[in-house]
Amino acid sequence: MRKLLNWGAVGLTTSAILDPVIYAMLDLPIPWLRDLLMLAGGVGCFWLLIRLRDEW
Numbered sequence: 001m002r003k004l005l006n007w008g009a010v011g012l013t014t015s016a017i018l019d020p021v022i023y024a025m026l027d028l029p030i031p032w033l034r035d036l037l038m039l040a041g042g043v044g045c046f047w048l049l050i051r052l053r054d055e056w
Contacts, residue, residue, distance in 0.1 A: 005045045013042030 016039035023030045 002049070005049050009042050009045035009049060011042070012038045012045065016042060 016035050019035050019038070020030045020032075
């Protein structure tokens with residue numbers, strides 16, 4: 001479970017940051033709702049990792 005949360009935290013946060021850059025380079029409209037949801041998921045995974053660190 002810890003590896004899944006770690007992957008989710010890093011992957012979702014990185015994707016949320018790099019996705020607008022890629023869309024801007026391609027001159028496409030940026031899907032802000034999707035990026036905000038990815039960022040919220042990444043922050044949620046980080047929060048769970050910190051909250052549950054003593055139980056694993």
